[in-house]
Amino acid sequence: MNAGQNSNEMNQTSVGRDLYARDLLLGYAILAPSCYNTQPWKFAADDKEIKIFADEARWLKVADADQRELYISIACALENLLIAAEHFGYSHRVSHSEDEKAVVVQIGFSGKSSTFRGQELFEAIKIRHTNRKRYQIRPIPSETLALLQDVCIEDGIMIKMAEDEETKEKMSDLVSQANALMFSNPAFRKELGHWYGQGAFGSPLLISKICQMLITQFDLGKLQAKNDSKTLMSASVLAMVCSEKNERSTQVQAGQVFERIWLKATALGISLQPMTQVLRVPDLKKEAASLFSCSDDYPQQIFRLGYA
Numbered sequence: 469m470n471a472g473q474n475s476n477e478m479n480q481t482s483v484g485r486d487l488y489a490r491d492l493l494l495g496y497a498i499l500a501p502s503c504y505n506t507q508p509w510k511f512a513a514d515d516k517e518i519k520i521f522a523d524e525a526r527w528l529k530v531a532d533a534d535q536r537e538l539y540i541s542i543a544c545a546l547e548n549l550l551i552a553a554e555h556f557g558y559s560h561r562v563s564h565s566e567d568e569k570a571v572v573v574q575i576g577f578s579g580k581s582s583t584f585r586g587q588e589l590f591e592a593i594k595i596r597h598t599n600r601k602r603y604q605i606r607p608i609p610s611e612t613l614a615l616l617q618d619v620c621i622e623d624g625i626m627i628k629m630a631e632d633e634e635t636k637e638k639m640s641d642l643v644s645q646a647n648a649l650m651f652s653n654p655a656f657r658k659e660l661g662h663w664y665g666q667g668a669f670g671s672p673l674l675i676s677k678i679c680q681m682l683i684t685q686f687d688l689g690k691l692q693a694k695n696d697s698k699t700l701m702s703a704s705v706l707a708m709v710c711s712e713k714n715e716r717s718t719q720v721q722a723g724q725v726f727e728r729i730w731l732k733a734t735a736l737g738i739s740l741q742p743m744t745q746v747l748r749v750p751d752l753k754k755e756a757a758s759l760f761s762c763s764d765d766y767p768q769q770i771f772r773l774g775y776a
């Protein structure tokens with residue numbers, strides 16, 4: 469065996485190792501939350517970089533006309549990927565390709581990794597889930613809320629929180645109005661029904677198909693509003709991630725912060741449910757922004773927190 473053969477074998481080994489690592493990271497990325505569980509992402513990867521694209525075939529054209537939720541979902545997958553990269557000791561550099569409409573993550577398999585994203589976030593990736601139940605009437609201690617706030621280090625991204633009954637009641641009213649408007653639109657019901665029918669919300673196939681039929685045929689807005697109001701009022705905290713700008717790259721950063729809070733909350737034993745309804749109706753979105761004193765900023769995601 470000569471020296472050339474040796475280095476060739478080493479290259480093959482390192483390429484094999486890097487491809488394995490890449491697949492490992494993608495395995496964590498796809499555990500991210502997404503609107504209606506559409507998982508609207510596509511990946512293109514080689515042994516140096518991973519590109520994440522919006523899968524427009526999975527875009528909610530009616531509910532998410534401006535694609536905000538699409539990019540927040542992609543950002544959640546991106547954040548999982550970065551958390552996993554740091555856990556396995558890989559360096560990363562994120563850039564945004566406007567031409568390709570992609571988020572590009574360059575992965576360094578031998579560079580020095582950042583350690584900003586803690587081990588508890590990595591461990592939470594596999595257990596994070598959406599909790600739609602009513603939460604216990606129990607406050608979240610202020611020092612715990614401070615830990616959640618600390619996950620946001622991005623300039624121009626803010627996490628606003630409200631615990632008072634008045635804000636919850638006003639938000640509940642906005643959610644009811646949003647439900648009434650959306651469910652009165654047959655195109656919205658058809659789209660929601662379609663994803664129910666695909667089993668996107670985790671129900672067995674027969675139940676999913678029955679839900680699809682009911683949602684598509686009937687305006688269940690009042691029923692949904694009643695349920696949303698009860699769950700919302702049971703929250704210990706209502707929160708909003710908002711941003712100073714509204715560019716795609718900013719929305720992606722806001723989504724990364726949202727996923728980081730969700731994982732941190734999971735690690736702290738706190739449940740979370742995104743509550744997106746209000747953000748789908750422009751006038752109500754403005755009212756929600758003013759409720760959280762961020763009328764000059766852009767609301768990117770609303771959610772509730774509490775102990776289940």
Ligand SMILES: Cc1cc2nc3c(=O)[nH]c(=O)nc-3n(C[C@H](O)[C@H](O)[C@H](O)COP(=O)(O)O)c2cc1C
Pocket residue numbers: 500501502503504505537538540541544596597598599600668669741742743744745
């Ligand atoms: C951008 C975005 C918006 C969402 N909006 C809502 C919502 O309004 N109500 C809700 O119950 N869940 C919402 N979800 C949660 C998804 O439905 C959930 O992530 C998906 O069904 C997968 O389930 P899991 O989070 O338990 O893994 C949202 C998730 C994302 C990323």
